Amino acid sequence: MAEEQKTVVEQVVEDVPEQTSVNPSAPQKQQSVAEKKARKVMQKKGFEQVTGITNISVIRKRSAMFSIYSPDVYKNAGSDTWIVFGEARVDNLNRSMNPGAQSAMRAAAGAGASAAPVAAPAAAVTEVKAADEADEAGVASQDIELVVAQAGCTRAEAVKALKDSSNDVVNAIMELTMK
Secondary structure, three states, X not given: OOOOOOOOOOOOOOOOOOOOOOOXXXXXXXXXXXXXXXXXXXXXXXXXXXXOOOEEEEEEOOOEEEEEEOOEEEEEOOOOOEEEEOOEEEEXXXXXXXHXXXXXXXXXXXXXXXXXXXXXXXXXXXXXXXXXXXXXXXXOHHHHHHHHHHHOOOHHHHHHHHHHOOOXXXXXXXXXXXX
């Protein structure tokens, strides 16, 4: 009649070595072939891993801050050369600072400048308004808007930069961002 089939289940125990992360606080990340090669070359060149670093922040001008959380950091023993692996995030420095730190930063930046009378900012505002109504003849509106968006400047500054660079958008953006 109906024969029963018996299935045998065997339990196999394998010795699997534990995967140890170089940085215990960082989760396991899959490395690309290029990253593996770079790490191998670094070891041959004498770079040693530095442990205990949880966050790296690089602050640039114009209030830009790059943060790398749970980085893999290597240092060359013979020199002051550091290599950092990790995912970089761009943060706005003004947003991340508290208001007291922002005012201290502004005061430090203004300390190098000479003291100006109180009426000077009002004159500057009227000058900027006049410049905003600057002659845009000979400059395409699309080019102005592109320069304003890319360089983060005012419309008048974009017009001036475009005129100075003979309507070359790339040079105008570079001129405004490399100040």
